[in-house]
Amino acid sequence: MENIWRWMLVAAIAPVAWGSTYLVTAELLPPETPLWGAVLRALPAGLLLLALPVARGARRLPTGPWWWRSLVLGVLNVGAFFVLIYLAAQLLPSSLAAMLMAVSPAVMMLLAWPLLAERPHVLSLTGAVLGFVGVVVMLSSGATAVDLGGVAASLAAMLMSSIGFVLAKRWGGGVPPRSMTAWQLTAGGLALAPVAVLVEGAPPALDAAGWAGQAYITLIATALAWVAWFSALQRLPAGSVGLIGLLNPVTGVVLGALIAGESFTAPQLLGMVTVLVGIALGQPVVRRLMRPRRLPSESRTNASHSSPGASKTPSGSVKTTCGSVSTSTPRVRRRAIAVGTSSTSR
Numbered sequence: 001m002e003n004i005w006r007w008m009l010v011a012a013i014a015p016v017a018w019g020s021t022y023l024v025t026a027e028l029l030p031p032e033t034p035l036w037g038a039v040l041r042a043l044p045a046g047l048l049l050l051a052l053p054v055a056r057g058a059r060r061l062p063t064g065p066w067w068w069r070s071l072v073l074g075v076l077n078v079g080a081f082f083v084l085i086y087l088a089a090q091l092l093p094s095s096l097a098a099m100l101m102a103v104s105p106a107v108m109m110l111l112a113w114p115l116l117a118e119r120p121h122v123l124s125l126t127g128a129v130l131g132f133v134g135v136v137v138m139l140s141s142g143a144t145a146v147d148l149g150g151v152a153a154s155l156a157a158m159l160m161s162s163i164g165f166v167l168a169k170r171w172g173g174g175v176p177p178r179s180m181t182a183w184q185l186t187a188g189g190l191a192l193a194p195v196a197v198l199v200e201g202a203p204p205a206l207d208a209a210g211w212a213g214q215a216y217i218t219l220i221a222t223a224l225a226w227v228a229w230f231s232a233l234q235r236l237p238a239g240s241v242g243l244i245g246l247l248n249p250v251t252g253v254v255l256g257a258l259i260a261g262e263s264f265t266a267p268q269l270l271g272m273v274t275v276l277v278g279i280a281l282g283q284p285v286v287r288r289l290m291r292p293r294r295l296p297s298e299s300r301t302n303a304s305h306s307s308p309g310a311s312k313t314p315s316g317s318v319k320t321t322c323g324s325v326s327t328s329t330p331r332v333r334r335r336a337i338a339v340g341t342s343s344t345s346r
Contacts, residue, residue: 004236004285011232011244017225019251021217022094023260028213033204034089035196038082040203040214043189045222049182059175062183069171070183071191076164078188083195084157091150095139098249100154102135105246105282107162109239115166116238123281123290124239130278131246138253138271165242169233177231185226236284243282246275 029037054060062070088097106128109120172180196203206214233241250272257264280286 004283007232007235008240008244008283008285010228011236011241012247014225014229014232015245015247016251017221019248020255021221022252023255024213024216024221027260028209029217030204030206030210033196033200034086035082035192035200036203037214037217038078038086039189039193039196041189041217041222042078042082042185042192045218045226046182046185046187046189048219049178049223049227050186052178054176054179059179066171066175066183069167070180070187073164073168073171073180073184074187074189075191076160076167077184079191079195081157081161081164082188082192084153084160088150088154088157091147092154096146097150097154098139098252099132099136100151101158102132102246102249103155104158104162105131105239105242107159108166108242111162111166112169112238115170118237118239120239121282121287123287124237124243127243127278127280127282128239130281131243131275132278134271134274134276134278135246135249136271137274138268139249140267140271162242165233166238168230169238172230172234177234178227181223181226181230185222240283243279246279250275 025031025037050060085097088100092100106125109118109124109128112118113120168180168184204210229241232244253262253264253268253272256262
C-alpha cells in the first residue's frame with residue numbers, strides 16, 4: 001500500500017505542474033504564438049531527456065518498433081494534441097475547453113478495458129462522474145455561445161491524448177519511462193515545428209522574463225512532469241492516473257486566486273471538493289480501505305475448516321488410532337469401544 005501512495009504522489013506532480021502553466025503563460029509568455037510555445041516546450045525537453053546519462057544496457061534511442069511507436073505517441077500526446085488545443089482555445093472559452101477535457105478519465109477507463117484488460121471498478125466510474133461534475137461547477141462561467149468546431153477540436157484533443165496515454169501504458173512494459181518520454185516529446189516537437197512555421201512564422205523573441213517562464217515550462221512542467229506521469233502510468237491503473245489528472249484545473253484555479261488575485265467563489269470551492277472526492281474514489285488504495293475486513297476469529301475458523309490437513313470425523317463415528325469406525329449398530333459400537341480401550345492401555 002505504501003508503494004501505491006508513493007506512485008499516486010508521483011502522478012500528482014504532472015497535473016499540478018501542468019496547472020501552473022496557465023499562470024506562467026499568461027504572465028510571462030507572448031500569447032500570440034501558442035504553437036511556437038508548444039514546440040519550445042516539447043522539443044527542448046525531449047532533447048534534454050535524451051542527453052541525460054542512461055544506465056548501462058539502457059536504450060538512449062528507439063529500436064525496432066519503437067521508432068514508429070514514438071512517432072504515434074508523439075503525434076497523439078504532443079503534436080496533434082497541441083494543435084487541437086490551440087484551435088479549441090481560439091474558438092471556446094478556456095473554462096468550457098477544460099470541462100470537455102475533464103471527460104478524459106472516464107474515456108481512459110473505457111479504453112483501458114479492451115486494450116489493457118483493466119476492467120473499470122464502479123467506484124472508479126463514480127469518481128470519474130464526480131470529477132467531471134466538480135470541474136463543471138468549478139469552472140462554470142454561464143457562457144451561452146458555443147462554437148461546435150471548438151467543441152469538436154476539444155473533444156478530439158481529449159480523445160487523442162486518452163488513446164495516447166493508454167497506448168503508452170500498453171507498449172511501455174520494459175521501457176524506462178524517461179526514455180519513452182524523451183522519444184515522444186522529441187517526435188511530437190519535430191512534427192509540430194512545421195505547423196508552427198506555417199501558422200505563426202518565425203519563433204517569437206523573448207525577454208528575460210519570457211526565457212525564465214519558458215525554462216520553467218520546459219524543465220518542470222514538461223520534462224519532469226511527463227516522466228512522473230508515465231512512470232506512474234506504468235504502475236497504476238490507467239483510469240486512476242487519469243483521475244489524478246483532474247488536479248490540473250484545480251491547480252489553475254488555486255494559483256489564479258493566490259497569485260493573480262482572481263476571485264474565488266463558493267461554487268468554485270464546492271466544485272474543487274467534489275473533484276477531490278472523485279479523485280479519491282477512483283484510487284485502488286481507497287477501494288482497499290473500504291473493503292470489509294474479517295475478524296481474527298473468523299480468519300482462524302475459516303483456516304481450520306479449509307486446511308488440507310484437517311481431519312473430519314463424520315457424525316456417528318468414533319475416531320481411534322486405527323481410523324474411523326462406523327457405529328451404526330450397537331454390536332459394532334461395543335467393538336469400537338473395546339478396541340479404543342485396549343489401544344489407550346498400551
